[in-house]
Amino acid sequence: MSDTVSRRNFMKAAGATAGVAIATGYSPFSYAQNEKVRVGCIGTGGQGSYHVRDGLLGCPDVDIVAVCDVYRPHQENGFKLAWLSNAGILLEAGDTGLTAAQQERLDRAVQPARYFDYREMLAKEQLDAVVIATPLHTHYQMIMDALSSGCHVFSEKTMCYEIDQARDVVKKSHETGKFVQVGHQRRYNPLYNRAVNLAWNEGVLGRVNHIDCQWHRNNDWRRPLPDRRLSPQEAKFIRDLEKHLNWRLYNESSRGLMTELATHQLDIASWFLDAMPKRVYGYGGLDYWRDGREVDDHVNVIYEYEITPESRGYYAINARNDQQDKLRINEPYKVCVVYSSITANAKKGCSELIQGDEGSFELTEDGGYFFREPTSKVKWASSSSAQAASQQNATVITSGGTLQLSNKAQQQGDPIVVDNTKSIDQLQFQAFAYYIRNGGAPKSNVMVGLRSTILGLAGYIAMAERREVEIDPAWYTFDFPTPDPSVVS
Ligand SMILES: NC(=O)c1ccc[n+]([C@@H]2O[C@H](COP(=O)([O-])OP(=O)(O)OC[C@H]3O[C@@H](n4cnc5c(N)ncnc54)[C@H](O)[C@@H]3O)[C@@H](O)[C@H]2O)c1
Numbered sequence: 001m002s003d004t005v006s007r008r009n010f011m012k013a014a015g016a017t018a019g020v021a022i023a024t025g026y027s028p029f030s031y032a033q034n035e036k037v038r039v040g041c042i043g044t045g046g047q048g049s050y051h052v053r054d055g056l057l058g059c060p061d062v063d064i065v066a067v068c069d070v071y072r073p074h075q076e077n078g079f080k081l082a083w084l085s086n087a088g089i090l091l092e093a094g095d096t097g098l099t100a101a102q103q104e105r106l107d108r109a110v111q112p113a114r115y116f117d118y119r120e121m122l123a124k125e126q127l128d129a130v131v132i133a134t135p136l137h138t139h140y141q142m143i144m145d146a147l148s149s150g151c152h153v154f155s156e157k158t159m160c161y162e163i164d165q166a167r168d169v170v171k172k173s174h175e176t177g178k179f180v181q182v183g184h185q186r187r188y189n190p191l192y193n194r195a196v197n198l199a200w201n202e203g204v205l206g207r208v209n210h211i212d213c214q215w216h217r218n219n220d221w222r223r224p225l226p227d228r229r230l231s232p233q234e235a236k237f238i239r240d241l242e243k244h245l246n247w248r249l250y251n252e253s254s255r256g257l258m259t260e261l262a263t264h265q266l267d268i269a270s271w272f273l274d275a276m277p278k279r280v281y282g283y284g285g286l287d288y289w290r291d292g293r294e295v296d297d298h299v300n301v302i303y304e305y306e307i308t309p310e311s312r313g314y315y316a317i318n319a320r321n322d323q324q325d326k327l328r329i330n331e332p333y334k335v336c337v338v339y340s341s342i343t344a345n346a347k348k349g350c351s352e353l354i355q356g357d358e359g360s361f362e363l364t365e366d367g368g369y370f371f372r373e374p375t376s377k378v379k380w381a382s383s384s385s386a387q388a389a390s391q392q393n394a395t396v397i398t399s400g401g402t403l404q405l406s407n408k409a410q411q412q413g414d415p416i417v418v419d420n421t422k423s424i425d426q427l428q429f430q431a432f433a434y435y436i437r438n439g440g441a442p443k444s445n446v447m448v449g450l451r452s453t454i455l456g457l458a459g460y461i462a463m464a465e466r467r468e469v470e471i472d473p474a475w476y477t478f479d480f481p482t483p484d485p486s487v488v489s
Contacts, residue, residue: 040066044078048133058426068115070237135247140165158259159449166453181442182449188428190418205356207315213352249293256295257341266455273313277303284463301459369413441483
């Protein structure tokens with residue numbers, strides 16, 4: 001399967017889109033070849049090729065020994081990026097070619113084999129692990145086949161298209177002793193880890209009593225159809241190129257916004273609360289785009305959690321007025337997680353607001369803020385401006401002759417300071433390589449994958465069937481030990 005690519009052909013192909021820069025911070029040849037982890041990549045479209053040129057490039061102890069994609073342009077691109085990644089070379093737009101030293105490294109690096117059929121790849125290559133970045137409906141069979149062939153698995157989210165499939169994956173992972181890591185990359189983001197730590201261990205938010213998150217965009221989410229015919233080899237796997245490229249928009253291959261966007265953020269909510277919801281209800285529809293797609297273009301769901309003292313997200317409170325029933329205020333309490341995703345207004349963007357009685361965190365993949373409640377007594381290493389804003393918000397105002405406290409929390413948040421200089425994709429793949437070598441369960445483990453599959457699909461069912469969906473604990477309970485889905489570092 002592995003064609004030899006001459007230097008001239010390689011440069012012609014690579015030079016068209018890329019330039020050259022050496023990834024900093026490691027020597028790509030500091031490990032002996034036979035010590036390297038052998039990885040095969042299945043699906044090198046948008047996200048798969050990103051992992052190859054960023055996450056896996058940041059893993060000097062990994063060789064991508066094979067790439068598989070049924071669509072030749074993506075397979076070719078994945079092949080070139082993987083070979084460069086093995087050589088520790090990062091190409092960037094605008095560069096025209098490799099230096100002689102880089103070319104030498106490339107010549108010495110493992111040249112990946114190329115496949116259309118992932119089963120053939122699993123059978124022929126001696127792989128330690130696979131990276132799956134294909135459409136949702138294909139994940140299940142690929143994960144099961146990879147585990148059966150003795151591989152550890154990195155699978156993109158959402159882990160599975162059906163809840164029963166996700167349960168099968170948990171069982172298979174247990175039986176084979178191979179782990180499944182799921183691409184909820186926020187689990188590796190220092191910001192999210194710090195925020196969960198601050199909430200659980202320092203009580204900075206007080207009692208989290210509401211979580212509000214959304215992913216709002218203003219585009220059609222479509223991939224343009226190229227003007228090219230499929231080769232006979234591609235046509236064996238691809239029946240309809242429009243559905244193949246725009247798989248997110250069709251029910252047979254995706255559950256739309258719920259599985260493509262929501263699961264990332266619902267996973268964060270469940271992580272903070274260290275719990276699963278009891279039920280969900282919601283409304284969605286296809287009301288704006290109406291362009292032949294099948295999935296909803298706006299979704300709105302509410303998940304109801306009950307937080308008990310067993311949960312790391314539980315927080316006992318003191319009475320705030322004389323009327324509060326002191327015997328009951330710390331009984332299990334309800335928290336609602338409200339989620340929406342829309343596709344024709346981007347004002348609110350993508351963020352999660354974790355709301356406690358002492359303060360809130362507003363989190364995004366690019367940064368996060370703490371907002372103090374006016375009544376807050378928490379200690380926070382805050383700037384003087386934040387203190388001042390907090391005091392200002394707490395001033396007494398009059399309204400309709402009644403004295404009351406302004407109900408506004410601090411309006412300008414304090415940044416949550418973390419070292420965010422590292423690529424999150426590299427962090428998640430360095431963890432992947434670490435667990436392949438050392439064993440154990442990764443942070444974004446198979447139970448995280450199962451739980452977020454349940455969250456996404458239960459919400460989807462609630463909207464599709466216009467009913468409240470009860471989330472049965474039996475869906476995420478097993479009669480064997482399973483990895484902790486709420487690890488924080
Ligand atoms: N974690 C994140 O932030 C994030 C971001 C984007 C996408 N994703 C996930 O990554 C996955 C892929 O999304 P994408 O945007 O890269 O899609 P994409 O369409 O760009 O890429 C998917 C690739 O899989 C290939 N493919 C399809 N069926 C295959 C098969 N049977 N064998 C081999 N290759 C096959 C396609 O040809 C294509 O190249 C999805 O699960 C998606 O949810 C995650």
